Amino acid sequence: MASSMLSSTWVSPSPSASLSAEESLKGGSLKLRTSTLSFTKEKINPFTNGKSCGRVSMAVAVNASRFEGVPMAPPDPILGVSEAFKADTNGLKLNLGVGAYRTEELQPYVLDVVKKAENLMLERGNNKEYLPIEGLAAFNKVTAELLFGADNPVIKQQRVATVQGLSGTGSLRLAAALIERYFPGAKVLISSPTWGNHKNIFNDARVPWSEYRYYDPKTVGLDFEGMIADIKAAPEGSFVLLHGCAHNPTGIDPTPEQWEKIADVIQQENLIPFFDVAYQGFASGSLDADASSVRLFAARGLELVVAQSYSKNLGLYAERIGAINVVSSSADAAARVKSQLKRLARPMYSNPPIHGARIVANVVGDPALFNEWKAEMELMAGRIKNVRQKLYDSLSSKDKSGKDWSFVLKQIGMFSFTGLNKAQSENMTNKWHVYMTKDGRISLAGLSLAKCEYLADAIIDSYHNVN
Numbered sequence: 001m002a003s004s005m006l007s008s009t010w011v012s013p014s015p016s017a018s019l020s021a022e023e024s025l026k027g028g029s030l031k032l033r034t035s036t037l038s039f040t041k042e043k044i045n046p047f048t049n050g051k052s053c054g055r056v057s058m059a060v061a062v063n064a065s066r067f068e069g070v071p072m073a074p075p076d077p078i079l080g081v082s083e084a085f086k087a088d089t090n091g092l093k094l095n096l097g098v099g100a101y102r103t104e105e106l107q108p109y110v111l112d113v114v115k116k117a118e119n120l121m122l123e124r125g126n127n128k129e130y131l132p133i134e135g136l137a138a139f140n141k142v143t144a145e146l147l148f149g150a151d152n153p154v155i156k157q158q159r160v161a162t163v164q165g166l167s168g169t170g171s172l173r174l175a176a177a178l179i180e181r182y183f184p185g186a187k188v189l190i191s192s193p194t195w196g197n198h199k200n201i202f203n204d205a206r207v208p209w210s211e212y213r214y215y216d217p218k219t220v221g222l223d224f225e226g227m228i229a230d231i232k233a234a235p236e237g238s239f240v241l242l243h244g245c246a247h248n249p250t251g252i253d254p255t256p257e258q259w260e261k262i263a264d265v266i267q268q269e270n271l272i273p274f275f276d277v278a279y280q281g282f283a284s285g286s287l288d289a290d291a292s293s294v295r296l297f298a299a300r301g302l303e304l305v306v307a308q309s310y311s312k313n314l315g316l317y318a319e320r321i322g323a324i325n326v327v328s329s330s331a332d333a334a335a336r337v338k339s340q341l342k343r344l345a346r347p348m349y350s351n352p353p354i355h356g357a358r359i360v361a362n363v364v365g366d367p368a369l370f371n372e373w374k375a376e377m378e379l380m381a382g383r384i385k386n387v388r389q390k391l392y393d394s395l396s397s398k399d400k401s402g403k404d405w406s407f408v409l410k411q412i413g414m415f416s417f418t419g420l421n422k423a424q425s426e427n428m429t430n431k432w433h434v435y436m437t438k439d440g441r442i443s444l445a446g447l448s449l450a451k452c453e454y455l456a457d458a459i460i461d462s463y464h465n466v467n
């Protein structure tokens, strides 16, 4: 009977908890049950704004929702922008929110190599059996090779534990779970600013984090000294989250010399590098050049963690394909780490999806398709470079204030970090129908040459006329 199923299991009460009264008023459809549970220790739940679903001290009508204590969540700062964009009926609207590649016609793009890889699957009559917990072996092999280079000693010596993950996000989440379980109390240092979801991932995994300086608004460049000082000050054994290339949201990467210095400090201070590689090939157009930061750390014999994503570089956003790689100092440690990653994955999602893994394995594992992929990626990276140049040209010619817009050209990857503040970003959306994240980031992958002038007008207006 529904009225007797009052959920007291959401927060387990202390042994002193007592159900003090129960009333069942029969008559009509109304049944009331009044109960009081007392808890010795009240837990503060960050998601419920102080209203606990478990603490019950009220009269509940059976037709009232058991989910009364669940408040409305705010829209996601990045994916929520796409939802708002869809709802806008203005013909001028432009979605520069999520980092997703569009054609010059602003249409989503499925790479030709992806279609070819999918045709191969059909020809081969591949089945849909469960994958092992660690994912598709052929994928795990090629993904580690793509990252480190096939001849890298870390691969030859079997020191990399690679587990297929639910794209970049799921792979980061798995690594966070590993940190939470085997490095209790260890902190993750993240750049300020960073991709919005990093904080969510570590919060949900209950891994403490703090920020290191990264972006200097005065120079619209890297605050290298601040970054080094903050990393140096981190407690020994902390993880340092680094964007392998094409830093999101700033588009500002350290130079090769700066990477060496970052590695020096991490090594000296006994910290653990943790790379997020979501844009391999998208920064420079070259897969190898974009992996050079990770390879530099591996070449020093450091142990490191690397999350990979194929959302952007193969356009496999919705296939949720990526990997977590943990480089250990011995093959033995790597095998143990892998066993624990599998143990963490099994109760979370059991095993990963096969479709994207097969696409990657087919493309990277076939020399002809691999070369075609590289050409298509250069094309995508090239289109973004073209709109970057045109946006800069439009801003420079239209804005008569003398402001230096050259930072647009210096930034790399899918994004431009415009320096627009929250109110200015809101003006971009409310007045100009340009959808973007409120931190001032625009995705150039969602911009066409034809829309550059319009966007420049919107940016100039927002920058000069809104405080």
Ligand code: KET
Binding pocket: 078, 079, 097, 098, 099, 100, 166, 167, 168, 169, 170, 195, 197, 243, 248, 276, 277, 278, 308, 309, 310, 311, 317, 321, 322
């Ligand atoms: N790391 C970074 C730095 C990143 O920008 C993204 C995605 C991811 C990981 C994860 O991507 P996945 O699809 O899980 O492999 N960023 C874009 C999309 C998003 O926010 O989910 C974005 O910043 O627009």
